[in-house]
Amino acid sequence: MDRAVSMIEALAPNDRLSATQLSELLETGKATAFRLARTLVARGWLVQNDDRSYQLGPGLLGLAGGSAGPDLGAELRPLLADLRDRTGETIHLTRLDGRHVVYLEQLMSPQSVLSVAMIGSRSPAHCVSPGLAQLAHLSPERLAWVLSAPPERFTENTLTDPALLREELARVRDRGYAINVGGYRPDVGGVGSAVIDVEGNAIAGLSVCVPVYRLHRLDVHDLGELLRATAVDAARRVELAG
Structure with a gap:
């Protein structure tokens, strides 16, 4: 050590x-x-x-970035609560750390069937919605590092081809939100958006985590627009708190 x-x-x-x-x-x-x-x-x-x-490398820089600035969980909790109340689903706040996202905050759905994560646990960024949303805003150099290791496949819906993943990240960046349908766990999906600072860097990800069977009943694009608008509001709050 x-x-x-x-x-x-x-x-x-x-x-x-x-x-x-x-x-x-x-x-x-x-x-x-x-x-x-x-x-x-x-x-x-x-x-x-x-x-x-x-x-x-980016993994070390991600760790350093997570220790600075305001307490994102405390600062953004009112927005997370509003998202939970408006959607009735589990809400996550995450931070990109290398090739993974770390779960910083969770507000659980009141429904009997729900999707949860452990605070402090990690998920591969390339196959969850808040990870895709944050990857979409990486610099070309950092994204190249992320894709320098073959993305691991977890389900039949995991996107592992680097070229196709780049195309998907471009779409995510253009529309402002990412959609995941069973990319990491086959029965869990979600919609996520990145919180972007004044320099254009993703400092966090907001996401709605939904069982896939219920996600198919929702208008994911309306949900995405709600996430995108909330992420913009979150960025303002973080800037003022900083």
Whole structure:
């Protein structure tokens, strides 16, 4: 752990470093530095470039971003409650962390059949609606990193082809919301929208999580417009709180 922290600290003030440079800074063998870097790359905390040098990765940057700014759960809870009351479904607030979303807040549906998540748990971003909504606003470089690992298939509805996933993210970005129908769990779907800051970055995702059999009865586009408008309101609240 100490060496992992030291490697991250060595890279923080530098754009990129080679395995040889890292081994010199850490005063360790090149093979040891390479193994440690490979482990951090697998976690998304480092990225290996085409020239085999290393730099800080989106996974680490996501962790750093989650510790700053206002308490999103407390700040946005009134909006989440309004969404829950208007839809009668479970509402989630999430944050993108590398290739996953982390669940920050949950307001559960009052209905007897409902979909729930554990606060602090993670879901693959490419197959849930709040993940797709936030991925749609990544920079080309960060999206390329996300898609550099083959997206895992969980159900027959999981979108795993990188080209098709890029096309779907473009549609999500244009309309302002994402739709998931059983992409992660076959009986669970939802609609999600990203909360975008003044610089155009997705800082959170709002979503309505619905059992698929009930989702088919809803107008998902009306639901998407409601999520999109609420996400705009959420961005204003976050900006004022900041």
